[in-house]
Amino acid sequence: MRILGIETSCDETGIAIYDDEKGLLANQLYSQVKLHADYGGVVPELASRDHIRKTIPLIQAALQEANLTSKDIDGVAYTAGPGLIGALLVGASIGRSLAYAWNVPAVAVHHMEGHLLAPMLEDNPPEFPFVALLVSGGHTQLISVTGIGEYKLLGESIDDAAGEAFDKTAKLLGLDYPGGARLSKLAEQGHSERFTFPRPMTDRPGLDFSFSGLKTFSANTIRQNQNEQGQQDEQTRSDIARAFEDALVDTLIIKSRRALEQTGFNRLVIAGGVSANKTLRTKLAKMMEQRHGQVFYPRIEFCTDNGAMIAYAGMIHFKRNETVDLAINVKPRWPLSES
Structure with a gap:
């Protein structure tokens, strides 16, 4: 079972593919640091536009890295919140649309739950x-x-x-x-x-x-x-x-x-x-x-925002049948206790 994970909550575009038997098959990440450096902080509108430019190419790169096609994907997980609303909408819209086009379930993942579960990707995960x-x-x-x-x-x-x-x-x-x-x-x-x-x-x-x-x-x-x-x-x-x-x-x-x-x-x-x-x-x-x-x-590269943690969390919820319908909903403010 393979899940495509999409992370676009702020200023990193992260795409990953996680297999429940083989583990992480692909991990692509693009940082917008240079884009926002001149402004001394993240500019939400610029972040959203850059996610639009980068998400699809990174998905294609992840599939190529894993030597897979869209037919090999069993579900799509995307960050639904919390985060910048415009940035979240990019990932959610693309993720939900791909799931519909590929006829697979979609999973909405809480960004902080992704971080919380990131150490589960390591060889010695916590119990x-x-x-x-x-x-x-x-x-x-x-x-x-x-x-x-x-x-x-x-x-x-x-x-x-x-x-x-x-x-x-x-x-x-x-x-x-x-x-x-x-x-x-x-x-x-x-x-x-x-x-x-x-x-x-x-x-x-x-x-x-x-x-x-x-x-x-x-x-x-x-x-x-x-x-x-x-x-x-x-x-x-x-x-x-x-x-x-x-x-x-x-x-x-x-x-x-x-x-x-x-x-x-x-x-x-x-x-x-x-x-x-x-x-x-x-x-x-x-x-x-x-x-x-x-x-x-988590390993250093999984401390910051990334698609691997979203793909892993998505796999967990997919197995629990916690999928979403066709509506595209994001939550810029979303308490973890309500996820």
């Missing part, structure tokens, strides 16, 4: 139950996962997502878009003892996050440590980047530990774009080792 830390440019959530479709929200960001805070702070430091990865690279040269940033909302009970204040603290620190030309020397920029990253990562770890203690689970899954962060991976691995637990990640 249920586990706590999932989903960290990306648009979401920061802690989820109790007891099975497929059995998701309980434990906590989430009440303002900026972790990835959004990374990118905004990087912009304050003068780094090009997308700045999160560049900030982490800069932080590798920083001294951790020079600046101490707050760990927001860790001095109170609960599992919610807040990163807007951390971004403001960064802006104030940058302003207080600039010369007459309004600039910082390279070491100061590195030290600020290090202090910011340490604070954000420590906050994620503290909240993840609380979630594990609250649920009694001893397995942690981390997924989403920020899950590629080296410091976060290192510190979480150390924490789980101390707890005699396990931490699971």
